[in-house]
Amino acid sequence: MKPPVATLIHSGGPPAPEAKIVISAKRLSVWYGSSLALREVTLDIPCNRITSLIGPSGCGKSTLLRCFNRMNDLIPGARMEGTLEFDGEDLTSPGVDAVALRRRIGMVFQKPNPFPKSIYQNVAWGARINGYKGEMDELVERSLRRAALWDEVKSKLNKSGLDLSGGQQQRLCIARTLAVEPEVILMDEPCSALDPISTARVEDLMEDLKKDYTIVIVTHNMQQARRTSDMTACLMLDDAAKDGHRTGIVVEFSTTARMFTNPQDPRTEAYITGRIG
Amino acid sequence: MSTPATSSMYEPKRLGRRLAGPIFGALCLFATLIGVVVLAVLLGSVFALVTRYATSENWSSWLANVGGLSSYLGNLLSRLQSSDPESAGFRAGVFGSLWLLGMVTLFSIPVGVGAAVYLEEYAPAGRLKQLIQINIANLAGVPSIVYGILGLAFFVRAFGWEKVALGPTLWAGSLTLSLLILPTIVIATREALRTVPNSLRQAAVALGATRWQVIRDHVLPSSIPGILTGTILALSRAIGETAPLLMVEAAGSILRVPRGPGDRYTALPVEIYSYAKQPEAEFQTVAAGGILLLLALLLTMNSIAIVIRNRYGRGPRN
Ligand SMILES: Nc1ncnc2c1ncn2[C@@H]1O[C@H](COP(=O)(O)OP(=O)(O)OP(=O)(O)O)[C@@H](O)[C@H]1O
Numbered sequence: 001m002k003p004p005v006a007t008l009i010h011s012g013g014p015p016a017p018e019a020k021i022v023i024s025a026k027r028l029s030v031w032y033g034s035s036l037a038l039r040e041v042t043l044d045i046p047c048n049r050i051t052s053l054i055g056p057s058g059c060g061k062s063t064l065l066r067c068f069n070r071m072n073d074l075i076p077g078a079r080m081e082g083t084l085e086f087d088g089e090d091l092t093s094p095g096v097d098a099v100a101l102r103r104r105i106g107m108v109f110q111k112p113n114p115f116p117k118s119i120y121q122n123v124a125w126g127a128r129i130n131g132y133k134g135e136m137d138e139l140v141e142r143s144l145r146r147a148a149l150w151d152e153v154k155s156k157l158n159k160s161g162l163d164l165s166g167g168q169q170q171r172l173c174i175a176r177t178l179a180v181e182p183e184v185i186l187m188d189e190p191c192s193a194l195d196p197i198s199t200a201r202v203e204d205l206m207e208d209l210k211k212d213y214t215i216v217i218v219t220h221n222m223q224q225a226r227r228t229s230d231m232t233a234c235l236m237l238d239d240a241a242k243d244g245h246r247t248g249i250v251v252e253f254s255t256t257a258r259m260f261t262n263p264q265d266p267r268t269e270a271y272i273t274g275r276i277g
Numbered sequence: 278m279s280t281p282a283t284s285s286m287y288e289p290k291r292l293g294r295r296l297a298g299p300i301f302g303a304l305c306l307f308a309t310l311i312g313v314v315v316l317a318v319l320l321g322s323v324f325a326l327v328t329r330y331a332t333s334e335n336w337s338s339w340l341a342n343v344g345g346l347s348s349y350l351g352n353l354l355s356r357l358q359s360s361d362p363e364s365a366g367f368r369a370g371v372f373g374s375l376w377l378l379g380m381v382t383l384f385s386i387p388v389g390v391g392a393a394v395y396l397e398e399y400a401p402a403g404r405l406k407q408l409i410q411i412n413i414a415n416l417a418g419v420p421s422i423v424y425g426i427l428g429l430a431f432f433v434r435a436f437g438w439e440k441v442a443l444g445p446t447l448w449a450g451s452l453t454l455s456l457l458i459l460p461t462i463v464i465a466t467r468e469a470l471r472t473v474p475n476s477l478r479q480a481a482v483a484l485g486a487t488r489w490q491v492i493r494d495h496v497l498p499s500s501i502p503g504i505l506t507g508t509i510l511a512l513s514r515a516i517g518e519t520a521p522l523l524m525v526e527a528a529g530s531i532l533r534v535p536r537g538p539g540d541r542y543t544a545l546p547v548e549i550y551s552y553a554k555q556p557e558a559e560f561q562t563v564a565a566g567g568i569l570l571l572l573a574l575l576l577t578m579n580s581i582a583i584v585i586r587n588r589y590g591r592g593p594r595n
């Protein structure tokens with residue numbers, strides 16, 4: 001009844017052909033202990049594009065995102081199977097240097113989490129621990145400018161990062177990520193704690209960052225996925241197994257334009273039109 | 278129709294509900310007062326004991342009495358032990374206790390904080406960790422005299438192996454007290470580490486930090502107020518301990534200030550104990566004066582803990 005996963009993946013056609021593939025997942029499954037959270041995800045993240053992950057709560061979007069920078073390592077019992085290729089390396093293999101990987105694949109969290117340090121230190125710390133040799137003041141300014149925060153904080157760089165508003169804090173977190181010059185930026189619902197104006201600023205920022213970075217964003221906001229992203233992957237919970245446990249799967253992966261105008265999978269269509277999820 | 282039916286379903290016990298809160302509040306206030314009153318009575322009786330002999334009978338000259346009390350305590354500080362209450366003092370004990378304080382600090386903080394950091398930040402969840410945790414919690418409840426016996430057998434006598442036995446020296450005393458407060462320090466430090474939000478660790482890890490960098494730059498700085506507060510309170514406990522020191526032979530009859538960690542020593546509470554045992558009533562005054570000195574030392578340490586908490590207490594907000 002259900003078509004096999006492989007055909008679903010390509011139902012949207014190949015992702016924008018001119019783009020290089022940065023991260024490539026093939027039949028990637030993720031377990032938390034003995035429960036399967038994600039089953040056989042096959043997905044290519046194109047370079048200098050924004051890829052959004054959408055789907056109902058609990059379907060494994062954050063789980064998938066955390067695979068990309070091995071943040072799941074922090075969760076006891078979490079493990080991956082299949083292949084996840086980044087820069088010629090299989091991230092599922094235990095020999096991967098996760099610490100070095102995380103500098104190259106940065107992450108912005110759902111809840112703004114600046115360090116309880118000065119704004120300057122918030123940006124400088126990541127660069128310093130990664131052995132940044134250049135001029136630090138210049139890097140801090142450049143990162144804050146890039147995150148569209150410089151003008152608001154340039155006069156109070158020594159104030160605590162916690163004294164900023166939520167939207168400013170989130171841009172500070174983005175600046176902090178940019179300061180270590182990653183290749184990919186993962187964003188897990190970065191705007192869910194922000195008002196529409198702050199959200200718009202972050203979205204503008206993403207559009208600007210796209211020139212130099214590859215962005216993967218998880219969002220519950222269909223409009224946001226539609227506005228910002230080039231590619232969209234829709235995840236769903238599969239039909240309940242015998243024991244009632246439900247596993248996340250990718251039901252459709254295609255260009256955003258196609259996903260929102262002509263979804264191939266009935267579940268995707270139901271989700272994006274608001275009938276389920 | 279439906280409105281009266283629904284509202285009749287709710288019958289708050291108005292009187293009982295209104296009374297329960299104030300009654301509970303009064304009980305809590307009473308509990309607080311017990312502590313405060315007992316402390317006041319204790320302090321008052323100690324003061325009374327000291328002032329009975331140390332100051333003039335004329336209470337109208339209150340200032341003179343305060344002056345008399347402080348000069349009396351000053352004398353106690355400058356005199357060694359004596360069988361004559363007129364010239365008896367706590368000089369050896371005060372210096373012994375300060376030596377102990379310094380050495381216990383050096384031994385117990387690195388080990389205690391290190392163990393707590395290992396358990397909270399490194400140890401994989403599992404049987405072993407659970408076993409260690411239960412053990413530490415139990416050790417915190419072991420009576421101090423038991424640590425005294427351990428210290429005597431292990432540090433002072435080394436189970437009869439004389440070459441390595443430390444003898445009744447500051448080494449043995451401070452190591453015994455360090456063991457005694459180690460569980461408390463581990464537990465306090467773990468509590469402090471647990472208040473550091475995981476979002477902070479994740480933020481640092483996601484930037485490509487190693488575990489050590491995260492601990493050094495974020496976890497420890499954020500938890501240092503809690504660590505220091507707990508540690509200073511544990512150290513205060515060590516300084517007030519008498520029983521284990523008696524066990525490890527911090528003899529009451531030491532007549533000089535220790536010159537180094539290998540020296541024999543006595544401690545303030547031990548001297549208080551040996552004066553209080555004397556039959557002459559005058560010695561009770563000396564003992565009470567010693568108690569005031571000890572209280573002054575403890576209050577100083579606790580105020581340092583409070584200052585630290587207030588100064589660095591503005592930890593992460595979320
Ligand atoms: N640390 C964890 N330990 C065990 N199971 C987990 C853990 N984190 C997530 N899970 C499980 O994995 C599944 C997917 O969770 P995940 O957080 O990835 O969902 P999500 O799509 O991000 O949901 P949301 O939209 O609500 O953020 C859920 O069933 C969840 O219970």
Ligand SMILES: [Mg+2]
Nearest residue numbers: 061062063188
């Ligand atoms: Mg999530």
